Amino acid sequence: MDNDLILLGHGSGGKLSHRLLSDLVLPILSGVPASGQNDAALITHNGQKFAFTTDSYVVDPIFFPGGNIGSLAVNGTINDIAMMGARPLYMSVGLIMEEGFSRSELKTILDTMREAADKAGVAIVTGDTKVVPRGKADKIFINTSGVGVIEHQLVIGGNRAQPGDKILINGAIGDHGITILAQREGLDLVSDIQSDCAALNDLTFEILKEGEAVHVLRDPTRGGVATTLKEIALQSQVGMILDESSLPYNDAVKGVCAILGLDPLYVANEGKLLLIVAPQAAEAALERMKAHPLGRQSAIIGEVTEDTRGRVEINAISGGTRAVEMLAGEQLPRIC
Amino acid sequence: MDNDLILLGHGSGGKLSHRLLSDLVLPILSGVPASGQNDAALITHNGQKFAFTTDSYVVDPIFFPGGNIGSLAVNGTINDIAMMGARPLYMSVGLIMEEGFSRSELKTILDTMREAADKAGVAIVTGDTKVVPRGKADKIFINTSGVGVIEHQLVIGGNRAQPGDKILINGAIGDHGITILAQREGLDLVSDIQSDCAALNDLTFEILKEGEAVHVLRDPTRGGVATTLKEIALQSQVGMILDESSLPYNDAVKGVCAILGLDPLYVANEGKLLLIVAPQAAEAALERMKAHPLGRQSAIIGEVTEDTRGRVEINAISGGTRAVEMLAGEQLPRIC
Numbered sequence: 001m002d003n004d005l006i007l008l009g010h011g012s013g014g015k016l017s018h019r020l021l022s023d024l025v026l027p028i029l030s031g032v033p034a035s036g037q038n039d040a041a042l043i044t045h046n047g048q049k050f051a052f053t054t055d056s057y058v059v060d061p062i063f064f065p066g067g068n069i070g071s072l073a074v075n076g077t078i079n080d081i082a083m084m085g086a087r088p089l090y091m092s093v094g095l096i097m098e099e100g101f102s103r104s105e106l107k108t109i110l111d112t113m114r115e116a117a118d119k120a121g122v123a124i125v126t127g128d129t130k131v132v133p134r135g136k137a138d139k140i141f142i143n144t145s146g147v148g149v150i151e152h153q154l155v156i157g158g159n160r161a162q163p164g165d166k167i168l169i170n171g172a173i174g175d176h177g178i179t180i181l182a183q184r185e186g187l188d189l190v191s192d193i194q195s196d197c198a199a200l201n202d203l204t205f206e207i208l209k210e211g212e213a214v215h216v217l218r219d220p221t222r223g224g225v226a227t228t229l230k231e232i233a234l235q236s237q238v239g240m241i242l243d244e245s246s247l248p249y250n251d252a253v254k255g256v257c258a259i260l261g262l263d264p265l266y267v268a269n270e271g272k273l274l275l276i277v278a279p280q281a282a283e284a285a286l287e288r289m290k291a292h293p294l295g296r297q298s299a300i301i302g303e304v305t306e307d308t309r310g311r312v313e314i315n316a317i318s319g320g321t322r323a324v325e326m327l328a329g330e331q332l333p334r335i336c
Numbered sequence: 337m338d339n340d341l342i343l344l345g346h347g348s349g350g351k352l353s354h355r356l357l358s359d360l361v362l363p364i365l366s367g368v369p370a371s372g373q374n375d376a377a378l379i380t381h382n383g384q385k386f387a388f389t390t391d392s393y394v395v396d397p398i399f400f401p402g403g404n405i406g407s408l409a410v411n412g413t414i415n416d417i418a419m420m421g422a423r424p425l426y427m428s429v430g431l432i433m434e435e436g437f438s439r440s441e442l443k444t445i446l447d448t449m450r451e452a453a454d455k456a457g458v459a460i461v462t463g464d465t466k467v468v469p470r471g472k473a474d475k476i477f478i479n480t481s482g483v484g485v486i487e488h489q490l491v492i493g494g495n496r497a498q499p500g501d502k503i504l505i506n507g508a509i510g511d512h513g514i515t516i517l518a519q520r521e522g523l524d525l526v527s528d529i530q531s532d533c534a535a536l537n538d539l540t541f542e543i544l545k546e547g548e549a550v551h552v553l554r555d556p557t558r559g560g561v562a563t564t565l566k567e568i569a570l571q572s573q574v575g576m577i578l579d580e581s582s583l584p585y586n587d588a589v590k591g592v593c594a595i596l597g598l599d600p601l602y603v604a605n606e607g608k609l610l611l612i613v614a615p616q617a618a619e620a621a622l623e624r625m626k627a628h629p630l631g632r633q634s635a636i637i638g639e640v641t642e643d644t645r646g647r648v649e650i651n652a653i654s655g656g657t658r659a660v661e662m663l664a665g666e667q668l669p670r671i672c
Contacts, residue, residue, distance in 0.1 A: 006437040011467030020465065024443050028429070028450040030459040041461035043426055045485065046384060054428035054481055055464045058472075090379055092390035093364070094479045096432070101342040107360050114364040123366040125377035128391045129356065131347030132670055136394075136474040143430045145390055145481035149381065334468055 007330070013222025013268075014327025018231075038157050039080035039218065042150070049150035051086035053077060056094075056143040060334040062109070064183045066176075066194030069142055070109035072270060072336060074116035074124075075199045076221065077144040082201040083217045083273065085156045085208055086148035091117060093127040094143035099134045109140065120199035122146070152208060160215040161236035165304040166282035168275040170203060170289050171196070171297035173225055174253040177267035177335055182256065193252040198271030198294055206288045213281030218274050221336055223327040226265040228274060230312050230326045239307025242314040242324065248297045265314075266327045268335045276304060343666070349558025350602075350663025354567075374493050375416035375554065378486070385486035387422035389413060392430075392479040396670040398445070400519045402512075402530030405478055406445035408606060408672060410452040410460075411535045412557065413480040418537040419553045419609065421492045421544055422484030427453060429463040430479035435470045445476065456535035458482070488544060496551040497572035501640040502618035504611040506539060506625050507532070507633035509561055510589040513603035513671055518592065529588040534607030534630055542624045549617030554610050557672055559663040562601040564610060565638075566648050566662045575643025578650040578660065584633045601650075602663045604671045612640060 009016035029041075040053035055076050062069040074091065081088040093113065097106070117124050175196040182193070204217060216236075220228035225247075233240050249264060257264045271294060277285050282300055289295035302314075312324040345352035365377075376389035391412050398405040410427065417424040429449065433442070453460050511532040518529070540553060552572070556564035561583075569576050585600060593600045607630060613621050618636055625631035638650075648660040 004439045006433050006435060006439060006442065006467055008435050008467050008469060011433070011465055017465065024439070024446055025429075025431075025463055025465060028446045028453075028460050029463065030450070030453070030461070041426070041428075043461060043483075045425070048382060048384070050483075052426055052428060052483060053462055054430045054479065056430040056432050056466050056479060058432060058466045058468050060472075089381070090377070090388055092377075092388060092481050093361075094390045094392040094430075094481070095361075096392050096394060096477055097342050097347070099342060099344050103340045103342060103356075103360070106342065110360055110364045114366070117364075117366070124364050125366070125379060126389055127361055127365065129347060129353065129361060130392050130394045130477075131342055131344050132394050132474065133344060135471070136396075136670075137477075138468065138472040141432055141473070141477070143390065143392060143479035143481075145428050145430070145479075147379075147386075147388060147483065334466075334472075 008333045009330040012327055012330040014227050018326065039083045042084065051081045051084040051148045051150060053080040054143065054145040055080060056141060057336055058141050058334050059180065059336050060138065061183050062139055064195055065179055067197035068109055068112055069140060070113040071116045072197050073142040073144040074113050075197050076270065076336060077146040078120050078122055078199040078201050079219045081146050081148035082204040083219055085152060085154055085204065085217060086150045088120065088122045088146055088148040088201050091122050091124045091144055091146045093124055095129045096137055096141040097131050098137040098139055099131055101139050116199065120201055154212060154214060156214055156217055158216055158218060158232045158235040161232055161238050161276045161304045162215060163238055163304050163306040164279050165215055165276045166279055166300050167240065167302040168277065168286060168289065168298060168300050170273055170295040172248045172250045173269060174264035174267035175250060176270040177332055178253045178256050180335055181332055193250055196269055196271035200271065200273050200294065203292050203294045206292055207275055207285060209288065210277060210281045210285050213278035216276035220269050220272055220274055222268050224266040224268055226324045227326045230324060233312050234310035237308045237310060239305035240302055240312040241305055242302035244314050244317045246299050246301045248299050266331055270336065344669045345666040348663055348666040350563050354662065375419040378420065387417045387420040387484040387486060389416040390479065390481040391416060392477060393672055394477050394670050395516065395672050396474065397519050398475055400531055401515055403533035404445055404448055405476060406448040407452045408533050409478040409480040410449050411533055412606060412672060413482040414456050414458055414535040414537050415555045417482050417484035418540040419555055421488060421490055421540065421553060422486045424456065424458045424482055424484040424537050427458050427460045427480055427482045429460055431465045432473055432477040433467050434473040434475055435467055437475050452535065456537055490548060490550060492550055492553055494552055494554060494568045494571040497568055497574050497612045497640045498551060499574055499640050499642040500615050501551055501612045502615050502636050503576060503638040504613065504622060504625065504634060504636050506609055506631040508584045508586045509605060510600035510603035511586060512606040513668055514589045514592050516671055517668055529586055532605055532607035536607065536609050536630065539628050539630045542628055543611055543621060545624065546613060546617045546621050549614035552612035556605050556608055556610055558604050560602040560604055562660045563662045566660060569648050570646035573644045573646060575641035576638055576648040577641055578638035580650050580653045582635050582637045584635050602667055606672065
């Protein structure tokens with residue numbers, strides 16, 4: 001393997017991504033403490049705290065059950081801001097299109113973006129359009145960057161998980177990734193699942209009512225729940241123990257994963273969040289989440305343990321425990 | 337011609353781009369008055385005015401005399417903010433790479449980005465990395481979005497040009513576009529020119545000392561000086577008359593354009609700004625610009641006239657006048 005080449009796995013959100021980030025990308029960031037590796041940057045201007053984030057979307061196919069690349073791009077960036085406990089306000093849209101891409105598909109995508117932004121109360125305020133010759137891109141890539149304001153004094157971040165904290169999720173795991181996979185491979189058997197693509201800012205607003213008990217908010221997108229929890233465990237220097245029987249799945253996702261030999265814990269989600277909260281607030285947070293349309297299937301899925309090496313384990317339904325690691329390599333390229 | 341297809345010209349910054357923007361892209365923007373079509377969006381939060389902008393860079397080749405896709409991406413976004421009269425502060429970086437792209441080239445590009453950002457006093461605070469399979473992108477595309485603060489009470493914008501105003505530029509026209517063209521076509525004859533790629537925020541800071549006399553600041557990138565002035569004329573509902581003999585060019589650019597039949601007024605610049613200023617302040621502005629390292633060759637190149645239809649004309653050296661229109665079609669794809 002030529003070590004000088006960028007591999008698909010470098011974009012997976014897993015181990016290779018982490019290494020690339022540490023080696024090459026993080027050194028160009030300034031003013032960001034390494035411990036602050038979160039979904040968005042925290043910036044302060046004249047005493048006002050802002051969250052600022054960017055994401056490029058290269059999902060294939062661009063249309064799928066439950067959304068398209070446009071709704072994904074809007075909701076994904078809203079969620080990165082929401083996971084900072086911030087209120088998303090403004091968004092930019094950067095389009096890179098391949099010559100010959102369909103104007104009517106573009107219109108559908110842009111309409112969806114406006115709709116998704118309106119629904120979440122976010123204004124798309126600036127944009128850019130580039131076109132490259134046929135064969136130099138694949139249909140359309142969309143970058144969205146966003147700015148939100150932080151209107152509370154809470155300190156939330158991937159390095160704030162504490163032993164004893166409870167780990168919650170707001171619903172079924174793996175829907176987005178399996179929907180994309182099924183669409184790409186033409187698997188008819190899963191016609192009853194769709195992407196969970198959704199804006200989570202209203203749900204996080206509810207959760208933040210738990211105040212200082214809220215320690216971590218993170219959306220398990222690329223790399224899935226497993227990679228995201230492992231990241232947090234390493235950042236916080238804690239361990240975690242998950243209870244497999246409490247993990248919410250839709251049957252179709254379980255079925256496809258069983259057939260294809262995939263572990264749904266590594267499959268991407270686009271409308272899910274992981275909440276790590278002080279134990280005494282866990283039940284109240286769960287109730288708030290269940291009362292929200294995007295949290296009906298919420299569950300407490302595990303807890304934070306004492307372990308300085310960031311070990312994450314799962315109590316298997318079949319008995320025994322197994323270790324949870326970051327995604328190695330690339331399971332599903334171009335999932336978002 | 338199939339009207340449903342996106343053409344290369346839709347990314348040129350010229351006529352086709354404008355039509356696509358008006359038809360499809362601008363309708364998704366909210367809270368932005370149409371008259372405010374500038375390089376960046378103006379947003380106000382708690383009385384503090386910010387500029388927010390995004391640009392994706394797809395330049396081919398990615399390395400060229402005077403810079404690379406990284407310095408272009410950093411300086412281009414800084415300039416969009418600076419043209420709003422804002423002080424650029426924070427930037428995001430979104431990378432889309434093709435599988436198999438060189439890690440060492442990536443490192444060079446990222447190092448250049450950090451260097452360019454440091455030089456301009458801007459912090460890169462957040463980023464995103466995506467990888468697509470070989471053949472689904474061309475080496476690397478970079479999105480940069482940026483946030484700046486507006487620390488003055490001036491009203492600057494493309495709709496503020498007034499009859500009698502003077503039009504200034506800070507130096508030679510067409511260097512970036514011709515450098516890219518020469519590099520791409522292997523033209524040895526132009527080995528003595530290089531891209532003018534540079535951050536203009538320090539120069540605009542000097543110019544803003546002219547206070548209320550400053551009406552428009554705009555960087556003539558895609559579509560060149562001609563398209564940019566035509567845009568401003570339409571936005572401000574004024575005319576313009578340029579003096580061809582006052583337009584600053586480097587000899588190599590003039591030579592290449594003559595040989596290839598290109599009009600340098602339509603060629604992209606990456607370190608130039610057009611300033612439209614009240615007549616009584618023009619000489620002082622010119623002196624300030626000439627005193628700046630990025631403005632040695634500054635010149636007054638024309639003036640704003642009364643004409644509600646946005647007519648831009650040029651007094652040709654050869655005698656007579658000719659009309660200046662927006663770039664039609666695509667002259668040089670992937671120039672930035």
